[in-house]
Amino acid sequence: xxxxxxxxxxxxxxxxxxxxxxxxxxxxxxxxxxxxxxxxxxxxxxxxxxxxxxxxxxxxxxxxxxxxxxxxxxxxxxxxxxxxxxxxxxxxxxxxxxxxxxxxxxxxxxxxxxxxxxxxxxxxxxxxxxxxxxxxxxxxxxxxxxxxxxxxxxxxxxxxxxxxxxxxxxxxxxxxxxxxxxxxxxxxxxxxxxxxxxxxxxxxxxxxxxxxxxxxxxxxxxxxxxxxxxxxxxxxxxxxxxxxxxx
Amino acid sequence: xxxxxxxxxxxxxxxxxxxxxxxxxxxxxxxxxxxxxxxxxxxxxxxxxxxxxxxxxxxxxxxxxxxxxxxxxxxxxxxxxxxxxxxxxxxxxxxxxxxxxxxxxxxxxxxxxxxxxxxxxxxxxxxxxxxxxxxxxxxxxxxxxxxxxxxxxxxxxxxxxxxxxxxxxxxxxxxxxxxxxxxxxxxxxxxxxxxxxxxxxxxxxxxxxxxxxxxxxxxxxxxxxxxxxxxxxxxxxxxxxxxxxxxxxxxxxxxxxxxxxxxxxxxxxxxxxxxxxxxxxxxxxxxxxxxxxxxxxxxxxxxxxxxxxxxxxxxxxxxxxxxxxxxxxxxxxxxx
Numbered sequence: 001x002x003x004x005x006x007x008x009x010x011x012x013x014x015x016x017x018x019x020x021x022x023x024x025x026x027x028x029x030x031x032x033x034x035x036x037x038x039x040x041x042x043x044x045x046x047x048x049x050x051x052x053x054x055x056x057x058x059x060x061x062x063x064x065x066x067x068x069x070x071x072x073x074x075x076x077x078x079x080x081x082x083x084x085x086x087x088x089x090x091x092x093x094x095x096x097x098x099x100x101x102x103x104x105x106x107x108x109x110x111x112x113x114x115x116x117x118x119x120x121x122x123x124x125x126x127x128x129x130x131x132x133x134x135x136x137x138x139x140x141x142x143x144x145x146x147x148x149x150x151x152x153x154x155x156x157x158x159x160x161x162x163x164x165x166x167x168x169x170x171x172x173x174x175x176x177x178x179x180x181x182x183x184x185x186x187x188x189x190x191x192x193x194x195x196x197x198x199x200x201x202x203x204x205x206x207x208x209x210x211x212x213x214x215x216x217x218x219x220x221x222x223x224x225x226x227x228x229x230x231x232x233x234x235x236x237x238x239x240x241x242x243x244x245x246x247x
Numbered sequence: 248x249x250x251x252x253x254x255x256x257x258x259x260x261x262x263x264x265x266x267x268x269x270x271x272x273x274x275x276x277x278x279x280x281x282x283x284x285x286x287x288x289x290x291x292x293x294x295x296x297x298x299x300x301x302x303x304x305x306x307x308x309x310x311x312x313x314x315x316x317x318x319x320x321x322x323x324x325x326x327x328x329x330x331x332x333x334x335x336x337x338x339x340x341x342x343x344x345x346x347x348x349x350x351x352x353x354x355x356x357x358x359x360x361x362x363x364x365x366x367x368x369x370x371x372x373x374x375x376x377x378x379x380x381x382x383x384x385x386x387x388x389x390x391x392x393x394x395x396x397x398x399x400x401x402x403x404x405x406x407x408x409x410x411x412x413x414x415x416x417x418x419x420x421x422x423x424x425x426x427x428x429x430x431x432x433x434x435x436x437x438x439x440x441x442x443x444x445x446x447x448x449x450x451x452x453x454x455x456x457x458x459x460x461x462x463x464x465x466x467x468x469x470x471x472x473x474x475x476x477x478x479x480x481x482x483x484x485x486x487x488x489x490x491x492x493x494x495x496x497x498x499x500x501x502x503x504x505x506x507x508x509x510x511x512x513x514x515x516x517x518x519x520x521x522x523x524x525x526x527x528x529x530x531x532x533x534x535x536x537x538x539x540x541x542x543x544x545x546x547x548x549x550x551x552x553x554x555x556x557x558x559x560x561x562x563x564x565x566x567x568x569x570x571x572x573x574x575x576x577x578x579x580x581x582x583x
Contacts, residue, residue, distance in 0.1 A: 048275075051277075054277060055275055055276065055277035056277055057277060057278070058278070095278070098278070098280055099280050099282070158285060158316040158317060159285055159316065159317045159354075159355050159356055160285070161281075161282055161283065161284075161285065162283035162284060162285050162286060163281050163282075163283065166281045172496075205273075205275065207273045212279075212281060213501075214281050217285070217314075217315075217316045218314075218315075224279075224281075226279050227273065227276065228276060228277060228278065229273040229274060229275055229276045230275055230276070230277065
């Protein structure tokens with residue numbers, strides 16, 4: 001029995017080795033095909049986005065959900081579009097340390113939706129012409145993204161703060177961004193596959209507008225329009241599946 | 248070749264779009280925490296009304312202090328060896344004299360003090376002087392009109408008010424409702440214990456009930472469920488559609504409909520009969536697009552008798568709160 005298992009393993013390794021020897025990059029392998037991919041993964045805010053003091057925005061790691069469609073035109077290069085939904089958790093603890101309220105309510109997260117265009121480059125390595133292809137890909141992204149802050153209600157003691165109630169609400173914000181993904185795709189039967197990628201939203205400064213309603217102890221209302229402005233870069237890992245059309 | 252040209256053009260376009268929209272120049276800024284030290288106590292006014300013309304002299308002290316927060320304590324030193332911790336105390340001076348009164352107001356974070364002299368009490372007798380002021384409730388003088396009288400007479404301890412419409416009162420600081428429009432001579436007689444008296448007359452004007460209602464603005468804050476909706480308000484006068492507001496979204500939180508630009512097709516309810524029971528109806532609606540009927544979010548009813556019975560306040564706060572939902576708040580600002 002042991003010998004049978006050993007023989008099977010050796011056989012498989014030999015077969016794989018033979019396949020790897022036969023494998024060769026074919027840069028035009030995916031030309032004139034459409035690739036739809038969907039996935040999700042982790043998201044880590046950049047240094048300033050996550051900073052919990054001074055000019056920090058108190059963002060914590062969150063998650064992302066991605067949809068993209070690319071059409072490979074020629075020599076592995078293609079164009080497409082993507083829709084990303086990003087959520088960064090809010091570091092309530094550090095925010096409350098800065099504000100020191102007596103009571104609070106924080107609803108939601110930093111919520112961002114990204115819509116943009118892709119420029120994608122592929123290097124397919126065909127292991128088996130019909131059954132298995134490994135594709136190294138890089139995707140450059142540019143587009144628009146919205147960003148919203150959580151809804152924050154704070155209550156203060158009238159002896160500690162002039163404003164006994166402070167309510168933060170998000171305004172609508174749209175800004176541009178540049179980013180990209182790079183990773184590996186495993187394509188089976190030229191139809192379906194899975195992928196893993198590293199995601200990067202490039203470091204650039206943006207403003208997130210919000211409104212504030214504050215009341216003092218006598219009930220006097222103070223309204224303010226304010227904004228955050230800082231570097232909203234992020235990195236993350238993506239995992240998902242993709243479908244190839246036209247191959 | 249044409250594909251390559253297309254790819255290059257797309258690449259340039261994507262780069263330009265991405266670079267153009269991220270050219271913001273606002274300075275780096277984090278959260279503003281809205282912390283400010285609580286304001287200190289500040290005594291802005293003190294009054295003393297002597298309520299007799301001969302000894303003993305009852306004196307009513309009042310004070311007006313701003314920024315009343317925390318546990319506010321008052322300490323009055325009447326200058327004759329007596330003290331009080333009341334907010335607005337009354338004190339009787341047994342004999343004439345030149346008294347200096349001290350007031351100290353304290354809370355947990357600050358204190359303020361003031362000192363004033365009761366020089367009138369140095370004389371053996373004080374002249375009776377009837378003086379009063381008045382204010383119209385809600386700062387308007389439409390009938391029916393509630394008027395608040397403030398009595399600042401000195402030397403008297405009994406008061407008789409004749410309001411000129413048949414009404415009378417002997418309160419120190421009465422309120423009176425003038426039901427009809429007109430000009431009224433209000434007379435105050437102040438009398439001392441020795442029978443000395445003094446009279447004063449002032450005219451009070453009451454205007455007829457207004458003929459129209461102008462909606463200045465509507466502030467509307469809705470629950471999060473309506474966060475991404477387009478909201479507008481339809482206004483009805485006795486079930487007849489008068490006009491509607493522009494369609495606004497939660498992006499202008501709280502949603503503020505302001506005259507004139509946000510009110511389309513009419514924002515004035517003209518020829519309102521305030522003696523009747525005309526109804527102003529405001530429907531808060533969610534816009535669902537051109538072909539789909541809107542959803543009703545909230546309905547506000549405001550009758551002319553309701554406005555009249557509350558003496559025409561300019562602001563109706565939270566007229567129709569939606570129960571069991573967060574962040575709902577409607578302010579209606581009217582003018583007449």
